[in-house]
Amino acid sequence: MKRVLITGAAGFLGSHLCDRFIKEGYHVIAMDNLITGDLKNIEHLFQLEQFEFYHHDVSKFIHISGDLDYILHFASPASPIDYLKIPIQTLKVGAMGTHNCLGLAKAKGACILVASTSEIYGDPLVHPQSEEYWGNVNPVGPRGVYDEAKRYMESITMAYNSFHQVETRIVRIFNTYGPRMRLNDGRALPAFIGQALRGEDLTVFGDGSQTRSFCYVNDLVEGIYRLLLSDYHLPVNIGNPNEISLKDFAEEVLALTGNTVKIVYKPLPVDDPKQRQPNIEKAKTILGWEPKVDRKEGLKLTYEYFKSLPESEWYKQPKEFNSIK
Template sequence: MSKRVLVTGAAGFLGSHLCDRFIKEGHSVIAMDNLITGDLRNIEHLFKLPQFEFYHHDVTKFIHIPGQLDYIMHFASPASPIDYLKIPIQTLKVGAMGTHNCLGLAKAKGARILVASTSEVYGDPLVHPQTEEYWGNVNPVGPRGVYDEAKRYMESITMAYNSFHGVETRIVRIFNTYGPRMRLNDGRALPAFIGQALRGEDMTVFGDGSQTRSFCYVDDLVEGIYRLLLSDYKLPVNIGNPNEISLKDFAEEILALTGDKVKIAYKPLPVDDPKQRKPDISKAKSILNWEPKVSRSEGLKITYDYFKSLPEEEWKKQPKEFVSNK
């Protein structure tokens, strides 16, 4: 049966792929974005569809949606270090006030809401791999605290609305994800490495490159999120790829893919940059019958081809440095 779905942050990387998925499933989608980091090009192919509508709106302000609403997917938030270090107040507000407004809308409409949390709630983890029961090692007053604590607050107020108001809630903790529609200048490792390779620049690795990340292709992530939405599980669930790799090895994989002869340039490790990232996905496997299917080599090829297909002036104008190997 067709549902009516609100996707916040719809013009962003993940939000746009979620819009595609719900349209594919035969649902009606209301896309909402204030375009502070989103790009309308990510969803312009949907504007011609009668079951798609777009609201240019900031979710930190009161949200009014006329009519029935079945699901809310709250994905509005800056998600890259470059963004949340540049707009820290907006990052905190969308995690706090924006989530509050979305939860209030879910309560008013009797809608189920899924909120996008992150592996950053674990901070620089002292437990490896990270399970959902781990409470994290986060510096609330460090430069990354505006993002980490916004997401931790998001989880708390979501659970409060579930227990106090009886709102149907779901929480996904997203680990590093990649794929088409990422921004080359968003400060994350994969687009930064590819952007530097395309420009013939040395690849920037912070620290000695031994810190690890686990990269999940976007189609796999969206499948996990969709299954979580339709499940009966209200506590946080890790969705990510447990195939862990050091950033030094990852940079070398990108070099092999692009065929570039540039070098890896090492720079000091930023404050509170996590040394390890690897999801324990036991819950996703048992509750959702989900695990990633797309290999890193396959996903990287698709993503590289996407970036390479962009107009040359687009990747040439990107900043030459980034701030973290998130």
């Protein structure tokens, strides 16, 4: 049985990856410091012999006994609310955490896949964004701690590949949604659904003309799985190229929920990207991958998940990180 370490395993994407690798017959070693993750996302796996969990911060030295075939490094705050509140930790997990994971991969002879993001493109001047575009990022803006952490992650991963011959993969993840997202994490989709569930007006920043491209989580996990098992070491965009403005998306959510609240507009946050759409030609060509789940279907599944949560979850406030250093 092959063994895989998944960091950030109690988070939204990490927990779905745990499910997929268990399904594929792997022994899964899950790791999370639970700053933004939640054990509820993986508690259904604790009874399995082929699953184990380590409560650990990957920014500190990582020790894993025995052989290791694969590492998937997904530990990181991933929403503006989180990384604006814990900027130092965001930088540390992208820099020191990635360094530790790469060192472990080198020691174990493991293949490592690191989770980069469309945010490395910043507020793009090229549309749609292909892997050859270098981005338009403000390194000293409020989003810089996340954007630059991911850009550094890609650089050090390529350095370990070329200098130490570590087998590496880099996935650039575009907006993803589905069950286990947090309603209060500040991203558009859970924010809209949370407001609709609470009977609040939906908040759109700017004039709503800025665009996003939403990929359902099952499609994303399939793309990541294929990339890991490929032999391609350069970055690959994984996302859904079906682009929509945030104003139109808010109206879709209202139609789905049957809610009669209004859409209200607030000032656009600093450095908020105006356009986000992946060019996925590499994923199609190299991995034979493209998204399958229609947004209407995926939204319905996601809304049903959120609606099934206890009402206390609808009103739950974002985590406070005052004690984190």
